[in-house]
Amino acid sequence: MFRLRSPRLTSRVAAFFGIIGLLAGLGLTTAAYSVARDSLVDQRVTTARSVAFDHALELRDAFARNTVAQTFQQLDIGSGGFAVLTQPSLTSLLQYPASAFPDSLRDTVTAGDSGQQLFELEGEKYIGIGIHIEASNSGYFEAFSLSATERTLAVLVTALLIGSALAALLAVFFGFSTSRGLLRPLTRVATTAGDIAGGSLDARLEPTDDPELSRLVVAFNNMADAVQSRIEREERFASEVSHELRSPLTAMTAAAELLASRRGELSERSQQALDLLIAQVRRFDAMVIDLLELSRLEAGAIDGHLEEVDVGKLASQIIARSSTPSTRLSLKSNAPIIAVTDRVRFERILSNLVENAHIHAGGATGVSISIQRIGDIVIAVDDAGRGVDEPDRVRIFERFTRGSAARAREGTGLGLALVAEHAAALGGWAYVDDSPSGGARFVVVLPKAEPTLIDHDMPTGVS
Structure with a gap:
């Protein structure tokens, strides 16, 4: 079953900081929007009440001068707003009838009081102010548009959301930088431990002032x-x-x-x-x-001598001198395989693999030599045994270690350890896999180009 890889610690810390920053930003955005909206609406209501009462006073005086129609027509109604006077009927001068205002507001004015109420008309939001003009037993209603206030709030929300997003990004960057700084010593420890495991026993951590x-x-x-x-x-x-x-x-x-x-x-x-x-x-x-x-x-006391070697010809000679000279050799190449390698080490590797198959697994059923795409030489020895169990495949190249099928047989228990050491000295590695014929397949990968002779252990398995 396919399993998703767990995110790296730095990624998790950065994501945590980002989420915290985003939540904090959204919280501040919500609070700031709520406060700003209440403040702007209250300010708009106060202004609307003042203007509406001024207009109502002008109309009261107009009733005394009998110039109601002219005065109503000259009122400075704000952009997007409208006004209604119930007595006398000025239908021709009205944009909307009195019924456009909420019933509760009209009832309040009819009862002889003044009031205010938020309402919507044709998708637009308004502040409705209703004033009773006692001298003429009339009601004056004026609607003030909230479009400008809504636009201001929309711009504010957009700015706050962008700020929250930027804050979240800054939090992610801060979390990533902080986690990398905190994990840098662990990275140094892991790198140094890897060097030691690879054979560099002199590797050490540098002193620190912390x-x-x-x-x-x-x-x-x-x-x-x-x-x-x-x-x-x-x-x-x-x-x-x-x-x-x-x-x-x-x-x-x-x-x-x-x-x-x-x-x-x-x-x-x-x-x-x-x-x-x-x-x-x-x-x-x-x-x-x-x-x-x-x-x-x-x-590191064994000196190597690198030279051009016809790998196929040398392998044929090694098999002919082995305990099973009839072992089949297969060269998976149309041309001779020429490699720069150490002849003695190569012979030790192949002869040990063939003898290991002879002693522990009923003999080698075949030896194949091929070239990978990257140019490395792959030596594979198949045997007639029952294979190597999964738990033994890494340990099989350690000294004095035998597979479960070979524990009662003869041998020194050092042959495969020597194979791994010689392969590592040539810059290669060894591992064991299942053979298509049913036994085990011991594989050694060596560089075809001129290798660098080294004294440290290389990996004895592949993952």
Whole structure:
């Protein structure tokens, strides 16, 4: 099932800051809009009441002079507004009838009071002011348009929303910058830890002036020192033990050969014991030789010699000298595969893979050599075994590690570790996969162009 990748921590922190900034901006926008709207409407109502009362006073005086129609016609009605006088009827001068105003406002004026009310007419919002003119028992109504106020509020809302968006963007930038600054020490730790895991045991964190981070730096560097010291002690121990075992092993080998020369003088049971002794001595000798080689590889004591090599021809010679000379070799290239590599290391890699298949998996069923698109050489050895279980595929290239199908068989347990070390020294890597024929497929990828001989471990698997 496809699973979405979890967002990076910096992205989550930046998103959190952005959401907080956006919510805060929207909250401030809502509050500012509410306050501004109430203020503008109140101001508009106050102005409308003052103007309407002035007009009502003019009409009251006009009743006394009997010039109502002329005075009504000369009233300075604001843009978008309109006025109505109930007595006398001035139908020809009216834009809208009195019924355009809310019933409750007209009832208030009819009762002899004055009032105000917000209402809508034909989609437009108005402030309605109603005034009772007692001298003529008439009602004066004037509507003041709120279009200008609505436009002002719309501009204000737009400006506030843009400000909220900008605030959210600034919050995202601030959160991203802050999180990157906070995570930078962890990034340095991860990078340095990766260098150490890749073989650069001397990698350390640089000192810092921050007292809190200084504790982390000191603790990490102390841990790295302890790890390096332990690894170096183990490497020295393995090397020294291997060297020390050479002398007694040589004596054991000589004694076993002396006994083998007089095999005919021994009983059948003694001959069986002698055969077992000779086999174990040879296995022990091979193990010590492999340990010494691994120690020299890890110490960088093995010098490499790069030269142009016909990989197909060399592979054919290696297979012919192996325990299974009939193993089929397949070259997936129309032309000879020429690579700049170390002949000795290449032979050690391929011979170990073929011998590993012979000892642990019923023999190699085929060896194929091909070239990737990027130019790397891929060496694949298929065997007749039952394959390597998933949990063992990474550990199989560690020293003294065997797959579950090979634990009861012979061998030193160092052959595949040597394959990985030699491949890494040539700038390549090794991994194991399933073979199409049903067994395991051990694969080594080497650069076709001239590699750089290195002394550090490379990855022994692919993901």
